[in-house]
Amino acid sequence: MFLAFKELKFSKLKYAMVGFILTAILFLLFFVNGLASGLATADSSSLKNLPADYVVMNSEAEGNILKSEVGENAQEELGDSVAKDQFTPLTITMSTVKGKDAVADVVYFALETDHPSLPPVIEGKPIEEITGEEVVVDESIKRQGYALHDTLHDENLGADFTIAGFLENHTYSHMSVVYTNLNDFNKRSFSNPDKNQALLYYGKETDVAKMDVLTLEETVESMPGYSETQGSLLMMVTFLFIISAFVSTVFFYVITIQKRNQFGVLKAIGASTAFIAKSLVLQVVFLTISGLVLSLLGVSGMTKLLPDEMPFEISWQMIGFTGIVFLALNVSGSLVSVHQVAKTDALEAIGRAD
Numbered sequence: 001m002f003l004a005f006k007e008l009k010f011s012k013l014k015y016a017m018v019g020f021i022l023t024a025i026l027f028l029l030f031f032v033n034g035l036a037s038g039l040a041t042a043d044s045s046s047l048k049n050l051p052a053d054y055v056v057m058n059s060e061a062e063g064n065i066l067k068s069e070v071g072e073n074a075q076e077e078l079g080d081s082v083a084k085d086q087f088t089p090l091t092i093t094m095s096t097v098k099g100k101d102a103v104a105d106v107v108y109f110a111l112e113t114d115h116p117s118l119p120p121v122i123e124g125k126p127i128e129e130i131t132g133e134e135v136v137v138d139e140s141i142k143r144q145g146y147a148l149h150d151t152l153h154d155e156n157l158g159a160d161f162t163i164a165g166f167l168e169n170h171t172y173s174h175m176s177v178v179y180t181n182l183n184d185f186n187k188r189s190f191s192n193p194d195k196n197q198a199l200l201y202y203g204k205e206t207d208v209a210k211m212d213v214l215t216l217e218e219t220v221e222s223m224p225g226y227s228e229t230q231g232s233l234l235m236m237v238t239f240l241f242i243i244s245a246f247v248s249t250v251f252f253y254v255i256t257i258q259k260r261n262q263f264g265v266l267k268a269i270g271a272s273t274a275f276i277a278k279s280l281v282l283q284v285v286f287l288t289i290s291g292l293v294l295s296l297l298g299v300s301g302m303t304k305l306l307p308d309e310m311p312f313e314i315s316w317q318m319i320g321f322t323g324i325v326f327l328a329l330n331v332s333g334s335l336v337s338v339h340q341v342a343k344t345d346a347l348e349a350i351g352r353a354d
Helices: 002-010 012-048 072-079 139-144 182-188 216-221 226-258 260-268 273-303 316-343 346-352
Strands: 054-058 087-098 103-111 134-138 151-154 159-167 175-181 198-201 211-215
Touching: 012 216, 012 226, 012 273, 012 316, 054 216, 072 087, 072 198, 087 182, 103 139, 103 182, 134 139, 139 159, 159 175, 175 182, 211 216, 216 226, 226 260, 226 273, 226 316, 273 316
Parallel strands: 103 175, 134 159
Antiparallel strands: 054 198, 054 211, 087 103, 087 151, 087 198, 134 175, 151 159
């Protein structure tokens, strides 16, 4: 440990430069990860949090819930396998609502409000208790200036709705989801009440003729463009990991080659290979952890400057995973330098030492 920190102190500029590079790469990793997570949440959080174990859709929709159409026959068939109070039809309608001073694009999720385990609200009346013109809306609509008990006017439906409560993490394609009672919604909409987009149910997977039965995860992954967007961002994160490992490995390898004679002298006076290797690995760990802390401070400051409309989400699980993988890659890369130390011949190095 003494050797590791003594060397860091002696070559401040050299190690500060590689520390800066590692910090910048980690900052990018956290930013891209946070952006990917935020986009995923804004795109599909409503589907991830649907009150169901399985979603039944028309097989021709290929998992796209907006293109699906489920009729009475499917409901009757599912009702033979699942208790009636464990499933509900779901009708999804995109529309635009107006308030006093704002216009907002929304997505209606109309279902039977006596369905069990409906999403909990963070403010106002629970979904189970809404009646008539009352609706529960995702809190993201507050950014357009809406508040509890405000009226939403929908010109497409020719109806007014009152915000009775707010939900958290219920958006679809970056639009706020509006939960409403299915029967009341059918009275106001022009859709066929016998046709719905999907059936939601709790229980075991069951077959329904001409229908696909998907888990919530499969439903999310079937959203148009979702897998492609997340795949592109994942590729960027993967390359950033590879670049960071390459930069760290090359830097410490070059430093080790430059100091090979000095390491030989240390071996000649009794220092073991393990002692020198431990010093190298400790330097890598110290620089990586320092970069991790500095990059987190940078990301924390940046999030305060981002506009509310930008979907950005970072969790401690993500931070922990990124930090562990980053550290493991850098330590693994340092083993190349350790190999060079092990090959150093003390007698040969003494003859060439500065």
